[in-house]
Structures are given as structure tokens and as C-alpha cells.
Amino acid sequence: MGRRLHVDCFSGVSGDMVLGALVDVGLSLATLRTELKRLKLAGYRLEQRQVHRGALHATKITVAIQRGFDRPLTLSRIHKILTDSTLPAVVKEQSRTVFDHLAEAEGQAHRVEKRDVHFHEVGVIDSFIDVVGGILGCHLLGVTTVTASPVNVGAGTIRTAHGLLPVPGPAVAALAKGIPIYSDGPRCELATPTGMALLRTLATSFGAMPVLESAQVGYGAGDADPEGWPNALRVFLADETAASGRPTDRVVQVETNLDDLNPQAYEHVMAQLFAVGALDVALIPVIMKRSRPGVILSCLAPRTSIDAVVEVVLQETTALGVRIQELDRQVLPRRFVTVAVPGGSVRMKVGEVGAGWEKAAPEYVDCQKIAVRTGRPLKDVMDEARVAYSRLALRKGKKGQRS
Incomplete structure (x- = not known):
């Protein structure tokens, strides 16, 4: 069974708040540091400290830059770093999606093409690590479902390189399309583009707190510390058990x-x-x-x-x-597993039914391409993919497979 993460955005959301909340709720910072080495980047370190935000105790994670990274990272460079890394495939894919969302939002805000965007929010390595670290942190915690509350975007105006802008700024407003937002609290920006892009990628729904059983609670601190305001992100982490139902x-x-x-x-x-x-x-x-x-x-x-x-x-x-x-x-917890068949490889979509049982189905498009390329019947390619996965499942000691 996977785990469910509910993100309570009562004081907005940002990349460092997500990272701090995940560490506060149980993510090992030592493990995160080790796994982030798969990015094959050096010149930074993750620092952790306990802080107060209003009446709340929270964890603050800072990406300290030691050397290099004085120029913005372009979208193509970000994609290359992720592609060349040895991170898990799902972490690479979700991280790319976050940065694509950011590029699209910045492009809309500044009326430029996505490929020509010069990132302001992820221009240097600290925000890049916040994003990848947040995605990787959820993976390391075994999170399979993410939900979130409506997002408090703050109020007033913010001063940027482009001048004075209303809250939420143009990029946050673009990323918030389809996400419930509201304005409350101090006159400052509470939701950042990085935080909104993470939510847009990870969260499957937005609304009231779901029913959770034996949930752990964590708080991630934001940079700002407005007087009398608890500027933190709260997360609830709970196991998806039979008692709480399927995701x-x-x-x-x-x-x-x-x-x-x-x-x-x-x-x-x-x-x-x-x-x-x-x-x-x-x-x-x-x-x-x-x-x-x-x-x-x-x-x-x-x-x-x-x-x-x-x-x-x-x-x-x-x-x-x-x-x-x-x-x-x-929905059933699911994953993709690639198997080899004569003429190519096929992704198998695997759903976990429970009690050790699973069901697997070959991706039609993969099988169709092999059938067209080799001239073999599509049905044969699909059957071979099912057999290949069955053998793989047996080697891993699965109870059985339903396909």
C-alpha cells in the first residue's frame, strides 16, 4: 500500500516550504542528500534548522550555494540535467512536468514562447533543488496520492524586476488556473510559482481535508516571517490502508x-x-x-x-x-514496468489489487508500433508482453497476476 499526503496551504506554498514540510513529517535529510547526488551536481549543500513561524514550530530547509551556478538555468539545460541523472524515472518525469508548467506560466506572463523563457523563479540552483527535492522526497516517503486545500495566495503587491505587481503575480495566476485560491493574511506574496507548479503536478484534487487515519503532521517554514502570522506549510501523511479505503x-x-x-x-x-x-x-x-x-x-x-x-x-x-x-x-495504485519482446520493448501498466494480487496490461501504442515495424500480428505482440511480465512477476515472488 502507498501513502497519502494532504497539503494544507493556509499560508500559501513554495518550493522550500514543501521540502521543509516533508523533512518535518519524516523524510530523512541524510537520505535526501544522498539521493540528490544522482543529479551529478556539486557546489551546494542542504541546511536544516528549526524555526518559529508565529506560534508554530517548523523546519526550514535552505539550499546554500557554495560555488558556481551564477547564471540562470534554461529549460533545455534543466531537461538535460534530469535526463543525464540516475534518478528514478517517475521523479525525472514529474520534475520535468513541474518545469514545463513553470515555463508555460512565465511565457504567458511575459508574452514569450515557452522555449525562450528566462526563469526568474528557478533561475539558479536553489529553486531547482527545491523542485527536484520535493518530488524526490514524496517518492522516498512512498507517497502515491497527493491532495491539497485551496491555496492562500496572500494580498497586496510585490516588487519584482519588472516593477510593482499585484498579488498573485502573473506567473502564479497562470499556474492557478483550475486550482481554488483565496486571499488572506499579511500584505505579501504567500504562494510562489515553484510552489504552485509543484501542486499542479502532484495534487490530484483540491478541497477540504480528507478522512485520514493515524496521520503524521509536518510543518515547513517559508522565508518570510510576518509578525503574528504562522507562515508555514502544513502536511498530513497517512498510510493508505484497507480501513481508509483505496486512494x-x-x-x-x-x-x-x-x-x-x-x-x-x-x-x-x-x-x-x-x-x-x-x-x-x-x-x-x-x-x-x-x-x-x-x-x-x-x-x-x-x-x-x-x-x-x-x-x-x-x-x-x-x-x-x-x-x-x-x-x-x-483508483488502484499503479506503476509502469517495461518488458522486452521480440522487436522492441513494451510498457506494462500494473495495478495493485491488494493481498499480493495485481493486474497488468500492455500499452496498446507500444505493441502497435512493434506490430507495424515487424509485420507481426498485434495480438501476438500483446500476448508476448503479458507472458514476459508474468515471468518477471514470478521471479520477484508475486502471489499471482490477473491480466
Whole structure:
């Protein structure tokens, strides 16, 4: 079973606050230091100290720069560092996603292309380590599900290299699209672009505190220490047990009824929906008014993608409106395992059913590419991938496999 992390952003969120909260809740700083060496970077060190933020005791993690790193890291350089590292694949992937979100937000804020962004928030190595350390820390703690509260972005104005800006700044505002935010507390910036990009990547839902059993609590301190205000990030860490149920997240269901759309358009509509972040898309045949045959276009999406999904439905179909509702969704802990078959390799999506049982399915696209390249039947490639994974699972002592 994995673990669930709930992030309470009552005083905003930043990269160093995330890192401090993870250490405070149980992440070994010594282990984190060792694992970060996989980045093959030198010239910095992680420092830890206990501080007060208002009435709270919190952990402050600082990335102290010892030498080098006096020039900003470009997005391409960041990707290369991650690619060349020996970090776990999931940590590399999620870290890249954080930086891609940051580049897109900075690009929107300053009206430049993503590839031309010069990072202000992750311009030097300290914020880079905050991001990778936060992702790596969750991995080391065995976190499989992350949820978060609405985010307090602060109030007032901030002075930047571009002049005086309102809170939240343009990059935070862009990253907050689809995430519930509010303004409270001292007149300063409480949520940073790095913190928002981490939440956008890790959190599956935003809302009230979920039901947690035997949760550990940690506090990560921010740099600012406004008088009388507890400027810290609080996290709750709990095991996903049978008693607390399978991991649950919140998704949005967008639906509309169609009876006058050319069926040839459905494939294009579905492709567009998946391209903007839809988790699942279904076409359900129904009988509509006046006994006309029709189709319900039903789409599941994370809250962060709702605007884009609705825009595709309204632009690409004849619909004049959509129905929107939030749903709880229980999901199995899952992972990807790559197996070798004649002609290439196939990713297997593995879901943990419980009690030592699991179910595994080959990725269709991987099998299709091998079938096209080799001229072999697609069914044979998929069967070979299942057999290869079954042998791998048996060598690792699994109770069994359901596929």
C-alpha cells in the first residue's frame, strides 16, 4: 500500500516550504542528500534548522550555494540535467512536468514562447533543488496520492524586476488556473510559482481535508516571517490502508447530448479532448426526444483541465451547453514496468489489487508500433508482453497476476 499526503496551504506554498514540510513529517535529510547526488551536481549543500513561524514550530530547509551556478538555468539545460541523472524515472518525469508548467506560466506572463523563457523563479540552483527535492522526497516517503486545500495566495503587491505587481503575480495566476485560491493574511506574496507548479503536478484534487487515519503532521517554514502570522506549510501523511479505503481523488465529469453531429467527427473530438488533459472519453448511445437516436459525449477530467475540455466540446461539436459535476473516483495504485519482446520493448501498466494480487496490461501504442515495424500480428505482440511480465512477476515472488 502507498501513502497519502494532504497539503494544507493556509499560508500559501513554495518550493522550500514543501521540502521543509516533508523533512518535518519524516523524510530523512541524510537520505535526501544522498539521493540528490544522482543529479551529478556539486557546489551546494542542504541546511536544516528549526524555526518559529508565529506560534508554530517548523523546519526550514535552505539550499546554500557554495560555488558556481551564477547564471540562470534554461529549460533545455534543466531537461538535460534530469535526463543525464540516475534518478528514478517517475521523479525525472514529474520534475520535468513541474518545469514545463513553470515555463508555460512565465511565457504567458511575459508574452514569450515557452522555449525562450528566462526563469526568474528557478533561475539558479536553489529553486531547482527545491523542485527536484520535493518530488524526490514524496517518492522516498512512498507517497502515491497527493491532495491539497485551496491555496492562500496572500494580498497586496510585490516588487519584482519588472516593477510593482499585484498579488498573485502573473506567473502564479497562470499556474492557478483550475486550482481554488483565496486571499488572506499579511500584505505579501504567500504562494510562489515553484510552489504552485509543484501542486499542479502532484495534487490530484483540491478541497477540504480528507478522512485520514493515524496521520503524521509536518510543518515547513517559508522565508518570510510576518509578525503574528504562522507562515508555514502544513502536511498530513497517512498510510493508505484497507480501513481508509483505496486512494480516492476528485474528477470532473463533463457531458452533453448530441443528435446532429456527423459521426465522422467523433474521432477528432475525442483526440482533441485527450490532448487537453481528459482522463477518459466515452460515447454512449441513447434515445433522445421525439425518439431520435443520439449519443452522450461523456468526459472525465481533472479540475485543472475543465476549461480546456469544455472549450473543445463547445467548439468541436454542435452542443450548445454541457453538464458539469464533480465525482469521487477510487483508483488502484499503479506503476509502469517495461518488458522486452521480440522487436522492441513494451510498457506494462500494473495495478495493485491488494493481498499480493495485481493486474497488468500492455500499452496498446507500444505493441502497435512493434506490430507495424515487424509485420507481426498485434495480438501476438500483446500476448508476448503479458507472458514476459508474468515471468518477471514470478521471479520477484508475486502471489499471482490477473491480466
